[in-house]
Amino acid sequence: xxxxxxxxxxxxxxxxxxxxxxxxxxxxxxxxxxxxxxxxxxxxxxxxxxxxxxxxxxxxxxxxxxxxxxxxxxxxxxxxxxxxxxxxxxxxxxxxxxxxxxxxxxxxxxxxxxxxxxxxxxxxxxxxxxxxxxxxxxxxxxxxxxxxxxxxxxxxxxxxxxxxxxxxxxxxxxxxxxxxxxxxxxxxxxxxxxxxxxxxxxxxxxxxxxxxxxxxxxxxxxxxxxxxxxxxxxxxxxxxxxxxxxxxxxxxxxxxxxxxxxxxxxxxx
Amino acid sequence: xxxxxxxxxxxxxxxxxxxxxxxxxxxxxxxxxxxxxxxxxxxxxxxxxxxxxxxxxxxxxxxxxxxxxxxxxxxxxxxxxxxxxxxxxxxxxxxxxxxxxxxxxxxxxxxxxxxxxxxxxxxxxxxxxxxxxxxxxxxxxxxxxxxxxxxxxxxxxxxxxxxxxxxxxxxxxx
Numbered sequence: 001x002x003x004x005x006x007x008x009x010x011x012x013x014x015x016x017x018x019x020x021x022x023x024x025x026x027x028x029x030x031x032x033x034x035x036x037x038x039x040x041x042x043x044x045x046x047x048x049x050x051x052x053x054x055x056x057x058x059x060x061x062x063x064x065x066x067x068x069x070x071x072x073x074x075x076x077x078x079x080x081x082x083x084x085x086x087x088x089x090x091x092x093x094x095x096x097x098x099x100x101x102x103x104x105x106x107x108x109x110x111x112x113x114x115x116x117x118x119x120x121x122x123x124x125x126x127x128x129x130x131x132x133x134x135x136x137x138x139x140x141x142x143x144x145x146x147x148x149x150x151x152x153x154x155x156x157x158x159x160x161x162x163x164x165x166x167x168x169x170x171x172x173x174x175x176x177x178x179x180x181x182x183x184x185x186x187x188x189x190x191x192x193x194x195x196x197x198x199x200x201x202x203x204x205x206x207x208x209x210x211x212x213x214x215x216x217x218x219x220x221x222x223x224x225x226x227x228x229x230x231x232x233x234x235x236x237x238x239x240x241x242x243x244x245x246x247x248x249x250x251x252x253x254x255x256x257x258x259x260x261x262x263x264x265x266x267x268x269x
Numbered sequence: 270x271x272x273x274x275x276x277x278x279x280x281x282x283x284x285x286x287x288x289x290x291x292x293x294x295x296x297x298x299x300x301x302x303x304x305x306x307x308x309x310x311x312x313x314x315x316x317x318x319x320x321x322x323x324x325x326x327x328x329x330x331x332x333x334x335x336x337x338x339x340x341x342x343x344x345x346x347x348x349x350x351x352x353x354x355x356x357x358x359x360x361x362x363x364x365x366x367x368x369x370x371x372x373x374x375x376x377x378x379x380x381x382x383x384x385x386x387x388x389x390x391x392x393x394x395x396x397x398x399x400x401x402x403x404x405x406x407x408x409x410x411x412x413x414x415x416x417x418x419x420x421x422x423x424x425x426x427x428x429x430x431x432x433x434x435x436x437x438x439x440x441x442x443x
Protein backbone atom coordinates (compact mmCIF):
# COMPACT_ATOMS: atom_id res chain seq x y z
CA UNK A 1 0.00 0.00 0.00
CA UNK A 2 1.36 3.46 -0.88
CA UNK A 3 1.93 5.81 2.03
CA UNK A 4 0.91 9.43 1.63
CA UNK A 5 3.42 11.98 0.33
CA UNK A 6 4.09 13.67 3.65
CA UNK A 7 4.95 10.41 5.38
CA UNK A 8 6.99 9.37 2.38
CA UNK A 9 9.05 12.59 2.44
CA UNK A 10 9.63 12.23 6.17
CA UNK A 11 10.97 8.74 5.55
CA UNK A 12 12.93 9.88 2.50
CA UNK A 13 14.61 12.64 4.52
CA UNK A 14 16.05 10.07 6.91
CA UNK A 15 16.96 7.76 4.06
CA UNK A 16 18.83 10.52 2.18
CA UNK A 17 20.49 11.63 5.43
CA UNK A 18 21.98 8.18 5.69
CA UNK A 19 22.44 7.07 2.10
CA UNK A 20 22.32 10.19 -0.06
CA UNK A 21 25.03 12.43 -1.39
CA UNK A 22 25.09 16.09 -2.45
CA UNK A 23 28.09 17.30 -4.39
CA UNK A 24 29.46 19.73 -6.91
CA UNK A 25 31.39 17.76 -9.50
CA UNK A 26 34.34 19.69 -10.84
CA UNK A 27 35.70 18.33 -14.09
CA UNK A 28 38.87 19.60 -15.70
CA UNK A 29 39.16 18.86 -19.39
CA UNK A 30 41.30 19.63 -22.36
CA UNK A 31 39.37 20.24 -25.55
CA UNK A 32 41.27 20.86 -28.78
CA UNK A 33 44.28 22.01 -26.85
CA UNK A 34 42.30 24.40 -24.66
CA UNK A 35 41.74 23.76 -20.98
CA UNK A 36 38.30 23.99 -19.47
CA UNK A 37 36.47 23.28 -16.25
CA UNK A 38 32.85 22.36 -15.70
CA UNK A 39 30.81 22.38 -12.53
CA UNK A 40 27.91 19.97 -12.04
CA UNK A 41 25.91 20.26 -8.82
CA UNK A 42 24.24 16.90 -8.37
CA UNK A 43 22.42 14.77 -5.82
CA UNK A 44 22.53 11.03 -5.83
CA UNK A 45 21.73 7.94 -3.79
CA UNK A 46 23.44 4.60 -4.32
CA UNK A 47 21.95 1.26 -3.33
CA UNK A 48 22.50 -2.41 -3.98
CA UNK A 49 20.69 -3.41 -7.15
CA UNK A 50 18.29 -5.53 -5.09
CA UNK A 51 16.91 -2.27 -3.69
CA UNK A 52 16.71 -0.49 -7.04
CA UNK A 53 12.94 -0.22 -6.61
CA UNK A 54 13.47 2.21 -3.70
CA UNK A 55 15.40 4.51 -6.02
CA UNK A 56 12.83 4.14 -8.76
CA UNK A 57 10.16 5.14 -6.29
CA UNK A 58 12.03 8.40 -5.63
CA UNK A 59 12.00 9.14 -9.36
CA UNK A 60 8.33 8.25 -9.66
CA UNK A 61 7.19 10.11 -6.55
CA UNK A 62 9.22 13.28 -7.02
CA UNK A 63 9.36 13.21 -10.82
CA UNK A 64 13.06 14.06 -10.80
CA UNK A 65 16.28 12.25 -11.59
CA UNK A 66 17.00 8.98 -13.24
CA UNK A 67 18.02 5.55 -11.98
CA UNK A 68 20.74 3.64 -13.70
CA UNK A 69 22.80 0.57 -13.01
CA UNK A 70 26.41 1.35 -12.31
CA UNK A 71 27.62 -2.24 -12.12
CA UNK A 72 25.71 -5.48 -11.78
CA UNK A 73 25.42 -4.87 -8.05
CA UNK A 74 24.87 -1.13 -7.67
CA UNK A 75 22.08 1.10 -8.83
CA UNK A 76 22.19 4.88 -8.58
CA UNK A 77 19.54 7.55 -8.41
CA UNK A 78 20.95 10.81 -9.75
CA UNK A 79 19.67 14.17 -10.79
CA UNK A 80 20.45 14.87 -14.43
CA UNK A 81 20.28 18.63 -14.74
CA UNK A 82 20.65 21.73 -12.66
CA UNK A 83 16.90 22.25 -12.69
CA UNK A 84 16.33 18.73 -11.41
CA UNK A 85 18.98 19.08 -8.72
CA UNK A 86 17.36 22.29 -7.53
CA UNK A 87 13.88 20.80 -7.56
CA UNK A 88 15.00 17.68 -5.68
CA UNK A 89 16.81 19.67 -3.00
CA UNK A 90 13.94 22.11 -2.54
CA UNK A 91 11.58 19.18 -1.97
CA UNK A 92 13.81 17.19 0.37
CA UNK A 93 15.55 20.02 2.28
CA UNK A 94 12.86 20.49 5.00
CA UNK A 95 13.14 16.79 5.85
CA UNK A 96 16.94 16.60 6.10
CA UNK A 97 19.04 16.94 9.21
CA UNK A 98 22.57 15.59 8.74
CA UNK A 99 22.87 16.52 5.08
CA UNK A 100 21.29 19.97 5.40
CA UNK A 101 24.62 21.89 5.12
CA UNK A 102 25.70 19.94 2.04
CA UNK A 103 22.30 20.39 0.38
CA UNK A 104 22.40 24.13 1.08
CA UNK A 105 25.90 24.40 -0.36
CA UNK A 106 24.73 22.72 -3.55
CA UNK A 107 21.80 25.14 -3.72
CA UNK A 108 24.25 28.01 -3.35
CA UNK A 109 26.38 26.56 -6.15
CA UNK A 110 23.27 26.36 -8.32
CA UNK A 111 22.52 30.01 -7.63
CA UNK A 112 26.05 31.00 -8.60
CA UNK A 113 25.94 28.98 -11.80
CA UNK A 114 22.51 30.25 -12.75
CA UNK A 115 23.79 33.76 -12.47
CA UNK A 116 26.89 33.42 -14.57
CA UNK A 117 27.04 30.45 -16.87
CA UNK A 118 25.37 28.33 -19.45
CA UNK A 119 24.65 24.76 -18.37
CA UNK A 120 27.19 24.86 -15.58
CA UNK A 121 30.08 25.27 -18.00
CA UNK A 122 32.62 27.62 -16.58
CA UNK A 123 34.83 27.63 -19.63
CA UNK A 124 33.33 26.13 -22.70
CA UNK A 125 35.87 25.36 -25.41
CA UNK A 126 38.18 27.83 -23.82
CA UNK A 127 35.67 30.62 -23.76
CA UNK A 128 35.38 32.14 -20.34
CA UNK A 129 31.81 32.40 -19.04
CA UNK A 130 32.55 32.46 -15.32
CA UNK A 131 34.92 34.87 -13.69
CA UNK A 132 37.82 33.40 -11.77
CA UNK A 133 36.47 34.53 -8.39
CA UNK A 134 33.20 32.66 -8.88
CA UNK A 135 35.01 29.62 -10.23
CA UNK A 136 37.31 29.62 -7.20
CA UNK A 137 34.31 29.87 -4.91
CA UNK A 138 32.71 26.89 -6.67
CA UNK A 139 35.90 24.85 -6.30
CA UNK A 140 35.99 25.74 -2.61
CA UNK A 141 32.38 24.61 -2.29
CA UNK A 142 33.07 21.39 -4.12
CA UNK A 143 35.98 20.73 -1.78
CA UNK A 144 34.18 21.62 1.44
CA UNK A 145 31.15 19.44 0.68
CA UNK A 146 33.45 16.48 0.32
CA UNK A 147 35.38 17.10 3.51
CA UNK A 148 34.69 15.27 6.73
CA UNK A 149 32.90 17.70 9.08
CA UNK A 150 34.88 16.21 11.97
CA UNK A 151 38.43 15.75 10.69
CA UNK A 152 38.42 18.08 7.69
CA UNK A 153 39.89 15.20 5.72
CA UNK A 154 39.06 14.98 2.02
CA UNK A 155 36.61 12.10 1.56
CA UNK A 156 37.04 11.51 -2.16
CA UNK A 157 38.34 13.11 -5.30
CA UNK A 158 41.18 15.56 -5.66
CA UNK A 159 42.28 17.73 -2.75
CA UNK A 160 41.30 21.37 -2.43
CA UNK A 161 44.84 22.54 -3.25
CA UNK A 162 45.09 20.25 -6.26
CA UNK A 163 41.79 21.57 -7.63
CA UNK A 164 42.80 25.19 -7.07
CA UNK A 165 46.13 24.54 -8.81
CA UNK A 166 44.35 23.07 -11.82
CA UNK A 167 41.84 25.92 -11.85
CA UNK A 168 44.74 28.33 -12.02
CA UNK A 169 46.07 26.39 -15.01
CA UNK A 170 42.70 26.67 -16.72
CA UNK A 171 42.52 30.40 -16.27
CA UNK A 172 46.11 30.91 -17.26
CA UNK A 173 45.65 28.44 -20.15
CA UNK A 174 48.62 26.32 -19.14
CA UNK A 175 48.77 22.92 -20.72
CA UNK A 176 47.58 20.18 -18.36
CA UNK A 177 49.89 17.21 -18.66
CA UNK A 178 47.84 14.28 -19.87
CA UNK A 179 50.05 11.18 -19.73
CA UNK A 180 47.42 9.38 -21.79
CA UNK A 181 47.68 6.33 -23.97
CA UNK A 182 45.34 4.99 -26.60
CA UNK A 183 43.70 1.64 -25.85
CA UNK A 184 40.82 -0.31 -27.35
CA UNK A 185 37.42 -0.89 -25.72
CA UNK A 186 36.92 -4.47 -24.51
CA UNK A 187 33.31 -4.41 -25.63
CA UNK A 188 33.24 -2.56 -28.97
CA UNK A 189 36.90 -2.37 -29.95
CA UNK A 190 36.87 1.41 -30.45
CA UNK A 191 40.10 3.23 -29.65
CA UNK A 192 40.00 5.77 -26.86
CA UNK A 193 42.36 7.59 -24.54
CA UNK A 194 42.96 6.75 -20.94
CA UNK A 195 45.37 8.00 -18.29
CA UNK A 196 48.34 5.69 -18.15
CA UNK A 197 48.13 5.61 -14.35
CA UNK A 198 44.58 4.26 -14.42
CA UNK A 199 45.29 1.09 -16.35
CA UNK A 200 47.41 -0.60 -13.72
CA UNK A 201 45.99 -4.01 -12.88
CA UNK A 202 42.91 -3.58 -15.06
CA UNK A 203 42.17 -6.15 -17.72
CA UNK A 204 39.04 -4.64 -19.23
CA UNK A 205 38.70 -1.14 -20.58
CA UNK A 206 35.51 0.48 -21.74
CA UNK A 207 34.99 3.62 -23.76
CA UNK A 208 31.51 4.36 -22.38
CA UNK A 209 29.05 3.44 -19.68
CA UNK A 210 26.94 1.64 -22.27
CA UNK A 211 29.87 -0.57 -23.16
CA UNK A 212 30.55 -1.28 -19.48
CA UNK A 213 26.92 -2.21 -18.90
CA UNK A 214 26.65 -4.31 -22.03
CA UNK A 215 29.79 -6.23 -21.19
CA UNK A 216 28.71 -6.78 -17.58
CA UNK A 217 25.22 -7.82 -18.62
CA UNK A 218 26.56 -10.32 -21.13
CA UNK A 219 29.20 -11.66 -18.77
CA UNK A 220 27.11 -11.90 -15.65
CA UNK A 221 24.05 -13.29 -17.41
CA UNK A 222 26.01 -16.23 -18.73
CA UNK A 223 28.51 -16.73 -15.95
CA UNK A 224 26.78 -15.99 -12.67
CA UNK A 225 23.04 -16.02 -13.22
CA UNK A 226 20.67 -18.89 -12.52
CA UNK A 227 17.03 -19.56 -13.33
CA UNK A 228 14.62 -18.74 -10.49
CA UNK A 229 10.86 -19.19 -10.30
CA UNK A 230 8.74 -16.27 -9.10
CA UNK A 231 6.83 -17.34 -5.99
CA UNK A 232 3.74 -15.47 -7.11
CA UNK A 233 3.37 -15.82 -10.87
CA UNK A 234 5.61 -18.87 -11.45
CA UNK A 235 7.51 -17.03 -14.19
CA UNK A 236 11.06 -18.22 -14.66
CA UNK A 237 13.56 -15.39 -14.56
CA UNK A 238 17.31 -14.96 -14.19
CA UNK A 239 18.97 -13.76 -11.03
CA UNK A 240 22.57 -13.47 -9.92
CA UNK A 241 23.31 -16.60 -7.92
CA UNK A 242 24.37 -14.73 -4.79
CA UNK A 243 21.10 -12.75 -4.81
CA UNK A 244 18.84 -15.82 -4.82
CA UNK A 245 17.04 -16.00 -1.47
CA UNK A 246 16.50 -19.30 0.30
CA UNK A 247 12.78 -18.51 0.65
CA UNK A 248 10.61 -16.78 -1.90
CA UNK A 249 11.97 -14.96 -4.94
CA UNK A 250 9.98 -12.54 -7.06
CA UNK A 251 10.41 -11.40 -10.65
CA UNK A 252 9.16 -7.86 -9.95
CA UNK A 253 8.47 -5.59 -7.01
CA UNK A 254 4.82 -5.69 -8.00
CA UNK A 255 4.77 -9.47 -7.64
CA UNK A 256 6.48 -9.25 -4.25
CA UNK A 257 4.04 -6.62 -3.00
CA UNK A 258 0.98 -8.51 -4.17
CA UNK A 259 2.30 -11.77 -2.77
CA UNK A 260 2.74 -10.29 0.69
CA UNK A 261 -0.39 -8.13 0.68
CA UNK A 262 -2.79 -10.92 -0.19
CA UNK A 263 -1.91 -13.34 2.57
CA UNK A 264 -3.85 -14.22 5.68
CA UNK A 265 -2.22 -16.33 8.33
CA UNK A 266 -3.33 -18.34 11.32
CA UNK A 267 -1.39 -20.30 13.87
CA UNK A 268 -2.32 -23.91 14.39
CA UNK A 269 -1.41 -25.95 17.47
CA UNK B 270 -8.89 -0.12 -1.63
CA UNK B 271 -7.90 -3.69 -0.83
CA UNK B 272 -10.65 -6.08 0.14
CA UNK B 273 -11.05 -7.26 3.71
CA UNK B 274 -10.44 -10.99 3.64
CA UNK B 275 -10.85 -13.14 6.73
CA UNK B 276 -10.31 -16.77 7.67
CA UNK B 277 -13.36 -18.31 9.27
CA UNK B 278 -13.49 -21.48 11.32
CA UNK B 279 -16.83 -23.29 11.13
CA UNK B 280 -18.23 -25.36 13.97
CA UNK B 281 -21.51 -27.02 14.86
CA UNK B 282 -23.99 -29.31 13.24
CA UNK B 283 -24.71 -28.97 9.56
CA UNK B 284 -27.52 -26.49 9.01
CA UNK B 285 -26.84 -24.57 12.21
CA UNK B 286 -23.09 -24.17 11.84
CA UNK B 287 -21.49 -21.01 13.19
CA UNK B 288 -18.35 -19.22 12.13
CA UNK B 289 -15.53 -17.62 14.11
CA UNK B 290 -13.03 -15.16 12.65
CA UNK B 291 -9.60 -16.70 13.09
CA UNK B 292 -7.57 -14.27 10.97
CA UNK B 293 -4.19 -13.76 12.64
CA UNK B 294 -5.50 -15.90 15.49
CA UNK B 295 -4.98 -19.46 16.63
CA UNK B 296 -6.66 -22.63 15.55
CA UNK B 297 -6.52 -25.27 18.30
CA UNK B 298 -6.72 -28.91 17.31
CA UNK B 299 -8.67 -30.65 20.07
CA UNK B 300 -10.93 -33.52 20.94
CA UNK B 301 -14.09 -31.43 20.62
CA UNK B 302 -15.83 -29.36 18.00
CA UNK B 303 -15.44 -25.76 19.09
CA UNK B 304 -13.33 -22.74 18.16
CA UNK B 305 -12.17 -21.97 21.67
CA UNK B 306 -8.42 -21.75 22.15
CA UNK B 307 -7.90 -23.44 25.50
CA UNK B 308 -6.36 -26.53 27.07
CA UNK B 309 -9.63 -28.42 27.39
CA UNK B 310 -10.31 -31.59 25.44
CA UNK B 311 -6.68 -32.25 24.57
CA UNK B 312 -5.55 -34.93 22.17
CA UNK B 313 -4.23 -37.92 24.06
CA UNK B 314 -1.15 -39.89 23.13
CA UNK B 315 -2.37 -43.20 21.70
CA UNK B 316 -1.29 -46.48 23.26
CA UNK B 317 -1.60 -48.03 19.83
CA UNK B 318 -2.58 -46.82 16.37
CA UNK B 319 -3.33 -43.11 15.99
CA UNK B 320 -5.45 -40.51 17.73
CA UNK B 321 -6.95 -37.72 15.67
CA UNK B 322 -8.38 -34.33 16.48
CA UNK B 323 -11.82 -33.16 15.41
CA UNK B 324 -11.80 -31.66 11.95
CA UNK B 325 -11.31 -27.92 11.65
CA UNK B 326 -13.48 -26.61 8.82
CA UNK B 327 -12.04 -23.34 7.54
CA UNK B 328 -13.03 -21.09 4.67
CA UNK B 329 -12.08 -17.66 3.36
CA UNK B 330 -14.55 -14.81 3.75
CA UNK B 331 -14.82 -11.33 2.20
CA UNK B 332 -15.66 -8.81 4.94
CA UNK B 333 -17.24 -5.38 4.73
CA UNK B 334 -14.90 -4.14 2.00
CA UNK B 335 -15.05 -6.02 -1.25
CA UNK B 336 -12.43 -6.09 -3.98
CA UNK B 337 -12.38 -3.33 -6.59
CA UNK B 338 -12.36 -5.99 -9.26
CA UNK B 339 -12.36 -9.53 -8.06
CA UNK B 340 -10.55 -12.11 -5.99
CA UNK B 341 -9.11 -15.16 -7.68
CA UNK B 342 -6.86 -18.12 -6.98
CA UNK B 343 -7.38 -18.70 -3.25
CA UNK B 344 -4.79 -21.13 -2.01
CA UNK B 345 -3.35 -22.71 1.11
CA UNK B 346 0.24 -23.40 2.02
CA UNK B 347 2.72 -23.82 4.86
CA UNK B 348 6.44 -23.25 5.21
CA UNK B 349 6.92 -26.86 4.17
CA UNK B 350 8.50 -27.96 7.43
CA UNK B 351 6.66 -29.85 10.16
CA UNK B 352 7.92 -28.48 13.46
CA UNK B 353 5.27 -30.07 15.66
CA UNK B 354 7.70 -32.84 16.53
CA UNK B 355 7.97 -36.58 16.29
CA UNK B 356 4.72 -38.47 15.92
CA UNK B 357 2.57 -35.44 15.06
CA UNK B 358 1.14 -34.99 11.58
CA UNK B 359 -1.34 -32.52 10.16
CA UNK B 360 -3.58 -33.11 7.18
CA UNK B 361 -5.79 -31.11 4.87
CA UNK B 362 -8.54 -31.93 2.43
CA UNK B 363 -10.64 -29.50 0.45
CA UNK B 364 -14.31 -29.90 -0.21
CA UNK B 365 -17.24 -28.30 -1.96
CA UNK B 366 -18.85 -25.47 0.04
CA UNK B 367 -22.22 -27.18 -0.34
CA UNK B 368 -21.01 -30.25 1.48
CA UNK B 369 -20.46 -28.89 4.98
CA UNK B 370 -20.75 -31.75 7.46
CA UNK B 371 -20.67 -31.61 11.22
CA UNK B 372 -16.98 -31.71 12.21
CA UNK B 373 -16.02 -35.17 13.39
CA UNK B 374 -12.92 -37.21 14.14
CA UNK B 375 -11.67 -38.67 10.84
CA UNK B 376 -11.49 -42.44 10.79
CA UNK B 377 -8.17 -42.35 9.00
CA UNK B 378 -5.87 -40.01 7.13
CA UNK B 379 -6.42 -41.49 3.69
CA UNK B 380 -8.66 -38.68 2.49
CA UNK B 381 -6.20 -35.98 3.48
CA UNK B 382 -2.81 -34.80 2.35
CA UNK B 383 0.10 -33.75 4.54
CA UNK B 384 -0.30 -29.98 5.09
CA UNK B 385 3.44 -29.52 4.86
CA UNK B 386 3.57 -30.85 1.33
CA UNK B 387 2.02 -27.52 0.29
CA UNK B 388 4.38 -24.55 0.06
CA UNK B 389 4.20 -21.13 -1.59
CA UNK B 390 5.85 -22.64 -4.64
CA UNK B 391 3.36 -25.50 -4.70
CA UNK B 392 0.17 -24.45 -2.90
CA UNK B 393 -3.16 -26.24 -2.46
CA UNK B 394 -5.80 -24.58 -4.64
CA UNK B 395 -9.00 -23.61 -2.81
CA UNK B 396 -11.06 -22.93 -5.91
CA UNK B 397 -11.43 -26.41 -7.33
CA UNK B 398 -15.12 -26.97 -6.51
CA UNK B 399 -16.08 -23.34 -5.96
CA UNK B 400 -14.28 -21.58 -8.79
CA UNK B 401 -13.77 -17.82 -8.90
CA UNK B 402 -13.60 -15.01 -9.64
CA UNK B 403 -15.12 -13.88 -6.36
CA UNK B 404 -16.54 -10.48 -5.51
CA UNK B 405 -19.13 -8.83 -3.27
CA UNK B 406 -19.04 -8.19 0.45
CA UNK B 407 -19.81 -10.25 3.55
CA UNK B 408 -19.64 -13.48 1.65
CA UNK B 409 -17.69 -16.72 1.92
CA UNK B 410 -15.68 -17.88 -1.06
CA UNK B 411 -13.64 -20.81 -2.27
CA UNK B 412 -13.64 -24.37 -1.04
CA UNK B 413 -13.61 -25.46 2.58
CA UNK B 414 -10.17 -26.43 3.85
CA UNK B 415 -10.68 -29.21 6.37
CA UNK B 416 -7.72 -29.61 8.72
CA UNK B 417 -6.92 -32.12 11.41
CA UNK B 418 -4.02 -33.35 13.51
CA UNK B 419 -2.97 -36.96 13.95
CA UNK B 420 -0.90 -38.31 16.84
CA UNK B 421 1.12 -41.51 16.60
CA UNK B 422 2.43 -43.58 19.48
CA UNK B 423 5.86 -42.05 19.01
CA UNK B 424 4.70 -38.60 20.11
CA UNK B 425 6.37 -37.20 23.19
CA UNK B 426 3.83 -36.19 25.82
CA UNK B 427 2.78 -34.01 27.47
CA UNK B 428 2.68 -31.08 25.04
CA UNK B 429 -0.11 -28.79 26.04
CA UNK B 430 -0.33 -27.22 23.54
CA UNK B 431 2.07 -28.27 20.84
CA UNK B 432 4.29 -25.70 19.20
CA UNK B 433 2.50 -23.53 16.64
CA UNK B 434 2.71 -23.74 12.87
CA UNK B 435 1.77 -20.88 10.57
CA UNK B 436 -0.84 -21.72 7.98
CA UNK B 437 -1.16 -19.27 5.11
CA UNK B 438 -4.24 -18.57 3.02
CA UNK B 439 -3.37 -16.45 0.00
CA UNK B 440 -5.25 -15.10 -3.00
CA UNK B 441 -4.93 -12.70 -5.91
CA UNK B 442 -6.88 -9.47 -5.97
CA UNK B 443 -7.50 -7.13 -8.85
